[in-house]
Amino acid sequence: MADPELQEPNIIAENVQVRYTVNTNDPGNRAKGLRRIANAVSGRHGQTTVRALRGVNFVAREGEMVGIVGANGSGKSTFLRNVAGVEQPDRGRILVRFQPLLLGVSAALQPALSGSENVRLGCLAMGLSPEEATDAFDRVVELSALGAAIHRPMGTYSSGMGARLRFAIALAARPKILLIDEALSTGDATFAERSERAMDELLAEAGTVLLVNHAAKVIQELCTRAVWMHKGEILMNGPAEAVAEKYRWWAWNVAKGKEDIADKLLQDVVSNAVKEEINILEPELIRNPIPRHAARPVKETRKGARHMRQQREIEEVEETPAPMLAAAESQVWPKDFDAELPKAKFPSLPKPASQAVSAPRIHDEPPPLRLRPSRNRVVLRAANPDDRASSVAASDDFTGRRLASRARKIADERYEKRERIRQAESSSAAHEDSWR
Amino acid sequence: MSETKNPLGLSSIPSVSSEGLVPVGRRTSLRSYLAALWNRRHFIIAESRAKMSSSTRKNLLGYGWLFLNPLLSVLAFWFIFGFILQSSRGIENFIGYLVIGVFFFQFTGKSMTGGTGAIRSGASMIKGFQFPRAALPISVVVRNFLDFIPSVVVMAILIAVIPPAEVITWRVALVIPVIILQTIFNVGLACFLARVGHKIPDLTNFMSIVSRFWLYGSGVFFSIEDRLGNHPTILAVMQFNPMHSYLTLTRNSLLYGVDSPTWMWVMGIAWAFGLLIVGFLFFWRGEESYGRS
Numbered sequence: 001m002a003d004p005e006l007q008e009p010n011i012i013a014e015n016v017q018v019r020y021t022v023n024t025n026d027p028g029n030r031a032k033g034l035r036r037i038a039n040a041v042s043g044r045h046g047q048t049t050v051r052a053l054r055g056v057n058f059v060a061r062e063g064e065m066v067g068i069v070g071a072n073g074s075g076k077s078t079f080l081r082n083v084a085g086v087e088q089p090d091r092g093r094i095l096v097r098f099q100p101l102l103l104g105v106s107a108a109l110q111p112a113l114s115g116s117e118n119v120r121l122g123c124l125a126m127g128l129s130p131e132e133a134t135d136a137f138d139r140v141v142e143l144s145a146l147g148a149a150i151h152r153p154m155g156t157y158s159s160g161m162g163a164r165l166r167f168a169i170a171l172a173a174r175p176k177i178l179l180i181d182e183a184l185s186t187g188d189a190t191f192a193e194r195s196e197r198a199m200d201e202l203l204a205e206a207g208t209v210l211l212v213n214h215a216a217k218v219i220q221e222l223c224t225r226a227v228w229m230h231k232g233e234i235l236m237n238g239p240a241e242a243v244a245e246k247y248r249w250w251a252w253n254v255a256k257g258k259e260d261i262a263d264k265l266l267q268d269v270v271s272n273a274v275k276e277e278i279n280i281l282e283p284e285l286i287r288n289p290i291p292r293h294a295a296r297p298v299k300e301t302r303k304g305a306r307h308m309r310q311q312r313e314i315e316e317v318e319e320t321p322a323p324m325l326a327a328a329e330s331q332v333w334p335k336d337f338d339a340e341l342p343k344a345k346f347p348s349l350p351k352p353a354s355q356a357v358s359a360p361r362i363h364d365e366p367p368p369l370r371l372r373p374s375r376n377r378v379v380l381r382a383a384n385p386d387d388r389a390s391s392v393a394a395s396d397d398f399t400g401r402r403l404a405s406r407a408r409k410i411a412d413e414r415y416e417k418r419e420r421i422r423q424a425e426s427s428s429a430a431h432e433d434s435w436r
Numbered sequence: 437m438s439e440t441k442n443p444l445g446l447s448s449i450p451s452v453s454s455e456g457l458v459p460v461g462r463r464t465s466l467r468s469y470l471a472a473l474w475n476r477r478h479f480i481i482a483e484s485r486a487k488m489s490s491s492t493r494k495n496l497l498g499y500g501w502l503f504l505n506p507l508l509s510v511l512a513f514w515f516i517f518g519f520i521l522q523s524s525r526g527i528e529n530f531i532g533y534l535v536i537g538v539f540f541f542q543f544t545g546k547s548m549t550g551g552t553g554a555i556r557s558g559a560s561m562i563k564g565f566q567f568p569r570a571a572l573p574i575s576v577v578v579r580n581f582l583d584f585i586p587s588v589v590v591m592a593i594l595i596a597v598i599p600p601a602e603v604i605t606w607r608v609a610l611v612i613p614v615i616i617l618q619t620i621f622n623v624g625l626a627c628f629l630a631r632v633g634h635k636i637p638d639l640t641n642f643m644s645i646v647s648r649f650w651l652y653g654s655g656v657f658f659s660i661e662d663r664l665g666n667h668p669t670i671l672a673v674m675q676f677n678p679m680h681s682y683l684t685l686t687r688n689s690l691l692y693g694v695d696s697p698t699w700m701w702v703m704g705i706a707w708a709f710g711l712l713i714v715g716f717l718f719f720w721r722g723e724e725s726y727g728r729s
Contacts, residue, residue, distance in 0.1 A: 009452045059452055085461020086563055086727035095457035099566050109560055112490030121486055124479035125565040166564075279451040368468050369458055369566070 007061035010177055010208040011083060011100070014280055015092035018053040018078055018232075052078040053089065054232040057276045062206040065199065067219030067240055069212075069247045070229035071254075076212045077104075079229070080179045083210065085369075095280075099369035100177035101126070101170050103163075103184075111155030115146060115165055118154050122169040126371060136172035143194060144168035160186040171198050175371040176207040185213055196222065197415060204410035216244040216251070221418060228269070235273050461566070463723040473568045480571050483561075484579035499586075506587045510538050510594075517657040526662050529600040532691045537656035537683050539591050543584045544622055544679060545647045550576035551626025552633035552643050555726050562727055569726045570719055573626035581619055588615075595691070603693030610689035617708040618682045624711030627719040634726060654679035678707035 024046050039046060053075045060066050068076045081087050083094055084102035109118045119140050123133035141150055144164045154162065163186045170178065184195055199209055199222070213219055219226050219240055226243035228236040236243050246269060253262035464472070492498045510531075518530050527533050551573045555562070558572040633639045653660075654677055664671040674680060681704045688696040 009454075009457065012452055012454060012457060059450075081563070081727065083460065085566055088461060088724045088727075094460050095454050096460045097457050100460065101566075102564065104563055109564060110486050110490060112493060113486050117486060121479070121482050122565065124476070124482050125561060125567050127475060127479075127567065130478050281451055281453040281455075367458070368464060368472060369460065 007063060008097070008206075009059050009061050010064075010097045011058070011060040011210075012095040012278065012280060013056055013058040013079075013083065013092070014094075014278060016053050016056040016058075016079070016082060016089045016094060017051070017091035018075075018082060018087070018089050020050045020052055021047055022050055024048045052232055053082070055092070056229075056232070056234055057278050058227070058234065058237075059278060060208045060210065062208060063203050064225060065203055065209040065211060065223045067211050067213065067223035067226040067244065068229060069214075069216055069219055069226060069244060071251070074229045075232040076229055077181050078232075080181050080210060080212060084179055096177060096369065098176040098373075099371050100179050101173070101175040101371060102179045102181065103166055103170055104181050109154065109166075112153055114152060115144075115150040115154050115157070116141075118165065119150075119169055119172070122166075123172050126170075126173040126175075128173055133172075140165075140168045140172045143171060143198060145191065145194065160188060160191070163187055164191050167195055167198075171202070173371045174202075176202075176205070176373070177209075178202060178207065179210045181212045182214070184211075185215065185218075196418070197411070200411035200414045201407060203414070204407040216248040220244045221421070230266070230270075234276065235269050237276060461724060461727070463720065466717075466720065469568055469570075469720055469723075473570055473574075476567050476571050479567065480575045480578060483571065483575040484582060487575065487579045488582055502583055502586045503590050506539050506542060507590060507594075509542075510535050513538060513657050527659055529691055531598050532595045532600070533687060534657050535591050535594050536686050536690065537654070539584070539587045540618065540683055540686060541651055541654060541656050541679060542587070543580055544618065544625070544682075545651065546580045546583070547577045547622040547626050548629060548647055549640075549643050550580060551622075551629040552640055554626065554630040555634040556637070556729075559729060569723055570627060570716065573630040573719065574623055576630075577619065577622045577626050580622070584615075603691075605693040607689040607693055607695070611686055614682055614685045614689070614704070617704050620708040620712050621678060621682075621704075624708070624713070624715035626715070628711065628715030631719045631722045634722070650677075650679065653677060654683060656683065676703070678704060678711075681707070 026046065026048070056075075056079060058079075068079070070076050078087075080102055082089050083096070084100045085094075085096075086102065109122060113121070116137070119137060120133055123136055123140075124130070128136065144150070144167070146161060146165060149157070149161060150165075154165070157165070163183050167180075167183060167187075178199070184192065187195065203209060211219065211223060223240040223244075225238065226236075226240040226247075227234055228243050228247050236246065246265070250262055250265045250269075253259075253265060463469070492501060495501055497504065513534055514531065518534065554572040554576050555569070558569075561567075561572070562569065629639070629643075633643075653674060655661075655674075660671065660674050660680065664674065681700045685696050685700055685704060688694050
């Protein structure tokens with residue numbers, strides 16, 4: 001793959017901070033005085049503020065699959081919810097190229113409805129037209145591999161089946177940015193295989209996947225890069241192998257109760273952590289260097305022709321002859337002085353570039369986000385329909401086919417590479433077993 | 437994304453261009469919001485039908501309840517108010533009067549309670565997909581509208597079958613604009629209450645009481661003009677109530693075949709469109725907040 005720095009970014013998060021005010025049961029956190037009485041009446045104990053994210057800077061580029069690891073409560077899910085736009089961060093901002101699609105743990109959409117009805121509802125919610133939803137239906141059923149269970153109510157599904165259907169629905173719209181929050185960890189081996197293939201294809205088409213998974217091995221296998229989050233901050237950001245390995249070692253020590261080693265490891269990582277900063281280049285500033293507040297139209301009191309406005313009007317100030325001044329008895333300001341003082345006049349400035357007639361109209365609002373670029377392909381067509389070239393172009397869209405086949409090739413390469421690694425691992429494991 | 441060193445050996449901050457990137461999950465302008473909402477019209481219909489079938493599927497009688505429920509409530513109200521309390525005094529064709537009141541009020545009452553809980557009940561859809569959230573309260577109203585249609589049919593049959601014969605005039609057609617006005621009113625109400633109900637979850641408890649009070653105040657089973665004849669201020673306040681207008685308009689055109697006063701039509705139209713604009717704008721202003729629970 002090309003240098004990741006050269007790829008276009010799909011997600012930029014800048015200094016994202018999120019805090020929640022939640023009820024707490026902590027006896028050490030009791031409110032005092034009047035508020036305590038109010039809490040007693042309402043059946044609450046007290047409230048605390050939890051800082052879920054403390055300034056996360058993050059960039060994900062095209063064709064990247066970024067794994068996010070971290071202990072429970074480190075802010076992984078909160079971060080994904082914010083990237084998906086379900087919530088708005090309290091501070092900072094998140095920019096995306098396409099509308100991300102979030103796959104959460106809670107799988108059932110409408111538990112009383114059958115799987116097939118949920119497929120249709122989900123497709124329509126993603127903005128597909130009814131025809132597109134009908135077209136996508138077979139693909140969804142095939143990818144979910146639920147068989148006859150697709151006609152049962154979704155509430156009767158096991159969590160793994162629900163996750164499979166949710167994943168298949170999400171891919172029906174062929175989104176460019178997919179955020180997976182533990183959703184695939186309940187699937188079985190055959191589904192893992194299918195979902196990996198599907199994600200390979202998504203990545204090959206310049207998409208981006210963020211994957212939260214507690215199994216560091218999955219992150220190592222699938223992701224190109226990994227991020228370790230701890231208490232709402234990014235501790236480590238680098239190649240998936242290295243980050244996942246460090247995290248695994250730390251988590252293993254925590255699990256074994258070796259607090260001192262775990263703390264030391266964490267200390268080591270924290271001391272090496274660089275607070276990442278990013279510098280976002282604003283395209284608006286390049287296009288329109290005059291800030292918007294300066295370009296705001298100034299209220300004009302008098303309207304005239306443009307050539308008339310250029311004329312400077314100089315008000316004649318009446319000059320007082322010197323002898324009269326000398327004759328004045330005192331030099332104090334007269335008390336009943338109400339002559340109008342001449343006001344300062346400023347020449348009218350040339351129009352800012354943004355208001356020029358020829359300048360492109362600046363829309364205050366960006367175009368609406370889509371899950372993927374619109375389908376409108378540019379098809380070259382000759383003016384004469386009898387022309388051979390045009391008939392070829394009309395009968396088959398070669399450019400689209402070539403791009404698709406290239407994407408499939410990239411996906412296949414990724415898949416084969418992963419398979420090779422897995423086989424090597426299993427054979428080495430078998431080797432070790434035979435040694436024992 | 438690792439630390440990059442420039443020729444001087446100092447670490448420099450990596451730069452990324454935000455060309456073509458857009459803030460996510462932001463409230464869009466009203467124009468594009470409405471466009472997005474129009475694009476999801478199929479979703480709104482599918483969502484409302486899903487709600488309808490998921491609520492009926494649990495019952496043995498299924499869709500039968502769409503007819504049975506209003507029928508039984510009419511029976512109960514007739515027994516209490518018509519038979520025991522004799523509130524039918526001075527009202528001709530009391531059964532017809534009652535049937536129209538109960539059915540038409542139920543449409544708005546259900547939209548009100550459904551709208552209040554629309555965000556909470558749609559939480560899984562909100563978390564899963566990005567769509568204009570106004571689709572949720574609107575789908576509540578559409579769902580209740582779909583429920584309402586069969587009960588209108590029941591109502592028509594009941595009124596035709598039960599003895600006191602109606603005066604059938606061309607004014608029967610006026611029921612259609614009344615239903616349209618009431619639906620518009622309900623959309624505005626559901627949107628307004630959806631945001632309030634999201635902000636103040638306690639409102640769901642309060643709503644059942646408000647709904648009941650409104651039911652009694654709208655003259656569903658007694659005529660407020662007769663009862664409050666000697667309290668002109670209270671009567672004026674009660675007549676300001678939009679539901680009273682809608683019910684009276686329907687009764688006049690369907691039951692009694694007489695013209696309704698113009699002020700009633702004006703009030704019905706003003707309430708419908710006024711609340712639609714206010715409620716929708718209010719809901720739209722809170723668009724970014726609905727993901728947080």
